[in-house]
Amino acid sequence: MFPIKGEERIQRPVPQDPITRPGSDDGPKAPNVKRPDPSDLLKRMRRVDPDQAKRYRQRSGE
Amino acid sequence: MKNRQSECIGSRLFGIETEYGILVEGRGAADLMEESRLLVQAYPGPWAGPWDYQAENPRRDMRGYTVDHLNYDREDARYDREGPGSHLSSQEQRADHALVNGARLYNDHGHPEYATPECRTLRQIVAHDRAGERIVHECARLRMEATGREVRIFKNNSDLHGMSYGCHEGYLVARTVPFESLLYGMLPFLVTRILYAGAGKTGVETDGPLREECQFQLSQRADFFEEIASVDTLARRPLFNTRDEAHADSRHYRRLHVICGDANLSQFATALKVGTTSLVLSLIESGWEPLFRLRDPVTAIKKLSRDPSFRWVLELEDGRTMRATDLQRIYLRDAQKLLAGADADTDWVLREWERVLNDLEQDYTLTEDRLDWVAKRRLLETFIESEGIWWEDPTLRSLDLEYHNVDPVEGLYYALEEAGQMVQVAGEEEIAAALTEPPANTRAALRGDLIRRFTPDITRVSWGRVALKEDARARWVPLPAEFGADPALTLSGQLQSAKTVAEAIAVLTGDSGDEDVPDQG
Numbered sequence: 001m002f003p004i005k006g007e008e009r010i011q012r013p014v015p016q017d018p019i020t021r022p023g024s025d026d027g028p029k030a031p032n033v034k035r036p037d038p039s040d041l042l043k044r045m046r047r048v049d050p051d052q053a054k055r056y057r058q059r060s061g062e
Numbered sequence: 063m064k065n066r067q068s069e070c071i072g073s074r075l076f077g078i079e080t081e082y083g084i085l086v087e088g089r090g091a092a093d094l095m096e097e098s099r100l101l102v103q104a105y106p107g108p109w110a111g112p113w114d115y116q117a118e119n120p121r122r123d124m125r126g127y128t129v130d131h132l133n134y135d136r137e138d139a140r141y142d143r144e145g146p147g148s149h150l151s152s153q154e155q156r157a158d159h160a161l162v163n164g165a166r167l168y169n170d171h172g173h174p175e176y177a178t179p180e181c182r183t184l185r186q187i188v189a190h191d192r193a194g195e196r197i198v199h200e201c202a203r204l205r206m207e208a209t210g211r212e213v214r215i216f217k218n219n220s221d222l223h224g225m226s227y228g229c230h231e232g233y234l235v236a237r238t239v240p241f242e243s244l245l246y247g248m249l250p251f252l253v254t255r256i257l258y259a260g261a262g263k264t265g266v267e268t269d270g271p272l273r274e275e276c277q278f279q280l281s282q283r284a285d286f287f288e289e290i291a292s293v294d295t296l297a298r299r300p301l302f303n304t305r306d307e308a309h310a311d312s313r314h315y316r317r318l319h320v321i322c323g324d325a326n327l328s329q330f331a332t333a334l335k336v337g338t339t340s341l342v343l344s345l346i347e348s349g350w351e352p353l354f355r356l357r358d359p360v361t362a363i364k365k366l367s368r369d370p371s372f373r374w375v376l377e378l379e380d381g382r383t384m385r386a387t388d389l390q391r392i393y394l395r396d397a398q399k400l401l402a403g404a405d406a407d408t409d410w411v412l413r414e415w416e417r418v419l420n421d422l423e424q425d426y427t428l429t430e431d432r433l434d435w436v437a438k439r440r441l442l443e444t445f446i447e448s449e450g451i452w453w454e455d456p457t458l459r460s461l462d463l464e465y466h467n468v469d470p471v472e473g474l475y476y477a478l479e480e481a482g483q484m485v486q487v488a489g490e491e492e493i494a495a496a497l498t499e500p501p502a503n504t505r506a507a508l509r510g511d512l513i514r515r516f517t518p519d520i521t522r523v524s525w526g527r528v529a530l531k532e533d534a535r536a537r538w539v540p541l542p543a544e545f546g547a548d549p550a551l552t553l554s555g556q557l558q559s560a561k562t563v564a565e566a567i568a569v570l571t572g573d574s575g576d577e578d579v580p581d582q583g
Contacts, residue, residue, distance in 0.1 A: 038444045038448070040477070040481065041474075041481065042445065042448050044472075044477045045444075045445050045464075048457075048460050048461055048464045048474075050460050051460065052460040052463055052464065053222050053456065053459035053460040053462070053463050054459075055085065056085050056216075057090060057091040057221055057223055058083050058084075058173070058225045058227060059091055059095070059171055059173070059225065060135035060137070060138050060171070060226065060227065060296060061171050061173045061226065061296070062170065062321065
């Protein structure tokens with residue numbers, strides 16, 4: 001059966017250590033992703049009204 | 063052996079409701095109830111309404127009681143008393159539109175909200191979520207044409223000044239699952255899934271002891287949670303919402319209403335968020351329980367979201383510490399053991415879930431083609447480097463906001479997508495189809511077909527039923543949640559062959575219709 005019985009849950013060992021891989025203890029390493037030419041993106045970002053966020057006020061929603 | 067069909071993603075109904083932010087030239091927050099209503103009313107396609115609120119009760123709690131009232135933001139309450147639309151009825155203010163694609167578009171507390179139709183596959187939910195962006199953007203464009211005022215729509219969850227609005231997910235869950243199993247099974251998962259489901263945000267919006275320096279955090283919403291579990295959504299928001307509204311036969315189902323997620327632009331993040339959540343629910347439905355609890359989940363999500371070290375270490379109730387990625391791996395490991403091979407979506411989620419966790423641990427920037435918070439952070443870093451500014455520069459807040467602009471010509475997320483830098487899940491044809499076509503294998507197909515062919519005869523509509531008028535009488539027809547789960551059911555084909563309202567009622571009820579529909583007070 002698919003469900004795990006309560007007894008099995010109780011007996012299943014609690015991991016004492018996180019499931020980690022060697023060398024992964026210090027968090028992510030320095031970025032090493034090759035990035036495309038950002039010039040078009042930069043042009044678009046420079047067009048954004050720098051005061052837009054100051055004017056942006058919303059009602060509280062759910 | 064249990065039937066594998068019941069364990070796969072495709073056996074579950076799910077959907078996403080997104081409240082959009084709205085910026086209208088010359089108008090302030092007090093005007094947004096009216097602006098949002100008028101935007102919804104600009105929807106150009108066929109629709110039906112009003113919505114059937116008699117089938118809903120947001121004050122009913124999963125723990126078996128109904129609260130007297132829901133908490134409400136005081137400032138918003140004042141807007142509602144004194145604002146431009148205060149003379150309108152609740153029905154008029156909400157302006158509910160049920161669309162031919164099975165979705166719902168309405169004004170929710172001053173935000174245009176788009177709720178996708180019920181879906182069963184990840185490609186469906188991604189296509190319909192994206193269709194919602196296009197529909198709300200088109201409504202904004204029509205409002206601009208009509209008024210001459212600029213209208214901008216943002217798919218995010220914060221105005222960056224302390225006001226938050228939601229992107230909720232709904233998952234149909236077996237009623238037999240005890241409340242405590244759902245709560246304690248889901249909490250650690252929901253807190254830590256912001257690792258890949260967070261949409262990213264500049265700065266911190268709430269005060270308190272955790273308000274340390276934070277230039278950028280993973281989640282839009284983490285700042286706004288104050289409780290572990292409650293029925294509220296508008297104030298004192300909980301991580302786990304206990305609202306008990308199944309939108310289906312409540313003898314058999316609950317609907318898990320997930321309110322702690324961010325609105326994603328990334329198709330991949332949307333698919334992974336919904337897919338992993340559905341698999342964890344399958345684990346819990348099978349009787350699985352986690353052997354750990356977080357010491358303080360409300361604090362944990364904030365610490366995780368703001369952690370500048372990216373090590374993401376959390377405290378457990380028993381005093382141990384664990385990295386959030388490792389906590390996610392416990393869910394992943396057991397899902398792999400118990401659910402692998404159930405269906406194609408399940409296997410996609412298991413594979414991509416592991417790959418994302420591996421990448422986040424090795425170098426989070428490896429995920430910039432898939433995850434919103436990483437893509438946004440990298441965009442902002444590029445700008446900082448290019449312009450020689452600091453994280454404190456207020457321009458970055460405007461760029462943060464612009465990432466979420468759903469105008470394809472202006473929005474920065476769309477610029478990344480246009481440049482081929484973001485992984486796609488749904489194709490253009492699927493998204494275009496989702497504008498007008500419901501998922502064929504869910505009850506949304508029945509709703510959509512009724513709206514497409516019998517709009518003048520519909521007197522009310524909701525997720526679980528539609529009121530159809532035949533002669534002088536209006537009668538309920540049910541939209542069963544099970545529709546589409548079994549391919550042998552051919553109700554949709556029969557409905558399409560119905561030429562009249564009477565025939566449609568007969569197909570959907572097996573006779574002449576359920577009880578008469580009383581007037582909606």
